[in-house]
Structure formats: structure tokens, C-alpha cells
Amino acid sequence: MLRSVVLGIALTLAVGLLGAYVLVESGYIPANADAEPSRLETWMAHTSLRATLKREAPKGPNPVAPSEENLLAGVRLFAQDCAFCHGDARGAAATPPIAKGFYQRPPQLATDGVEDDPEGYSFWKIEHGIRLTGMPSFRYALSDRQIWTLALFLKHMDKLPPAVQQAWQQVRSWPPAPVPASQANQN
Numbered sequence: 001m002l003r004s005v006v007l008g009i010a011l012t013l014a015v016g017l018l019g020a021y022v023l024v025e026s027g028y029i030p031a032n033a034d035a036e037p038s039r040l041e042t043w044m045a046h047t048s049l050r051a052t053l054k055r056e057a058p059k060g061p062n063p064v065a066p067s068e069e070n071l072l073a074g075v076r077l078f079a080q081d082c083a084f085c086h087g088d089a090r091g092a093a094a095t096p097p098i099a100k101g102f103y104q105r106p107p108q109l110a111t112d113g114v115e116d117d118p119e120g121y122s123f124w125k126i127e128h129g130i131r132l133t134g135m136p137s138f139r140y141a142l143s144d145r146q147i148w149t150l151a152l153f154l155k156h157m158d159k160l161p162p163a164v165q166q167a168w169q170q171v172r173s174w175p176p177a178p179v180p181a182s183q184a185n186q187n
């Protein structure tokens with residue numbers, strides 16, 4: 001009796017695994033980026049991210065003080081490393097074309113911001129990136145202080161002091177800065 005139950009379970013598992021393998025190999029699991037994510041995929045991605053952040057994100061305050069100078073540094077870093085995916089102060093009204101081609105789409109942060117998130121959460125996302133999305137880990141490109149400076153800017157994006165707001169409004173996410181003619185590719 002027990003043997004046939006165990007055999008039944010093993011057989012069901014084997015058929016399930018074989019089915020999954022055939023499905024993946026057949027090319028019926030979509031692999032394209034120019035589509036809307038399914039509800040199941042979105043749920044899985046968001047739930048695992050939320051749980052990871054709760055466990056791993058730094059809990060303390062931002063070591064970078066919210067001074068005008070530091071916020072300006074945040075605008076500059078964002079313009080250089082983030083705006084071509086996450087947009088500029090015009091938000092979703094001026095989504096950069098490259099951002100439209102992502103699966104999952106990068107949120108246009110001036111419209112769909114993260115001011116409500118703890119700064120430690122933003123720090124973690126910038127430091128480590130978000131798996132299976134286009135959000136890269138910046139740990140090899142930026143120092144911890146630069147990442148905290150970006151987390152500071154994201155936290156205050158909707159309530160910047162006037163001089164910083166002015167600098168932010170001048171950032172353009174697209175087109176990329178032109179290459180000087182002498183360096184342009186001639187092809």
C-alpha cells in the first residue's frame with residue numbers, strides 16, 4: 001500500500017517535471033521584453049522583493065544629511081546614472097523611449113516616486129539591483145556614500161528646496177548628451 005502511494009507521488013512528480021521541461025524547450029514560455037507582465041509574475045516578483053527588503057535592508061537613518069549640497073549631489077548622480085531609465089522631473093509625460101522597452105517597466109520616479117519608502121529600502125535596491133528586471137546593482141559603479149546620497153534625493157524628490165528643484169527641472173532624461181563630432185562613430 002505504502003509502496004504504491006510513494007510510487008504514485010514519484011511518478012506524478014516525474015511527469016510534472018517532464019511536462020515543465022517540454023514546455024520550456026518548446027518555446028511556449030514567453031521570453032520577450034515587449035509585453036505586459038502577467039499577474040502571477042508580478043505577484044511573485046513583488047512578494048519576494050518585499051520579504052527580502054524586510055530581512056536585509058539597513059534599518060538605521062541615512063548617514064548623508066539632508067542639506068542642499070547633498071541633495072544637489074543626488075540630482076547630479078541621478079541625472080548621470082538613473083534618468084535615462086527613471087525619467088526626469090516631467091515624469092511619465094516624458095518617459096524616455098528606452099524605458100518603454102523594459103519588462104518590468106522602470107517607474108518614472110517623478111510621477112510614481114518612492115518618497116514613502118524607508119531610505120534603507122532604496123539603498124538596498126540601488127546597491128543590489130532587482131533580480132529578473134532591468135534594475136542593475138550599482139555596487140561596482142558607486143560608493144556606499146553615493147548610494148545613500150541617491151536614497152536621500154529619492155526620499156525628498158517631491159519637496160526639494162527651490163535651488164535644488166531648479167537644478168532637477170533642468171535635467172533631461174533623453175536624448176543622451178551628444179557625442180562631440182570629433183569622437184562620433186563615422187559608420
Ligand code: HEC
Nearest residue numbers: 081082085102104105106107122125126130133134135150
Ligand atoms: C537600465 C535601466 C535602469 C537604470 C539605469 C536604473 N534603474 Fe532603477 N529600476 C529599473 C527597473 C526596470 C525597475 C523596476 C523593477 C521592478 O519592477 O521591480 C527599477 C526599480 C527601481 C527602484 C524601485 C522603485 C519602486 O517603485 O519600488 C528604485 C528606487 C530605483 N530603481 C532606483 C534607481 C536609481 C537610483 C538608479 C540610478 C543609480 C537606477 N534605479 C537606475 C531600471 C533601471
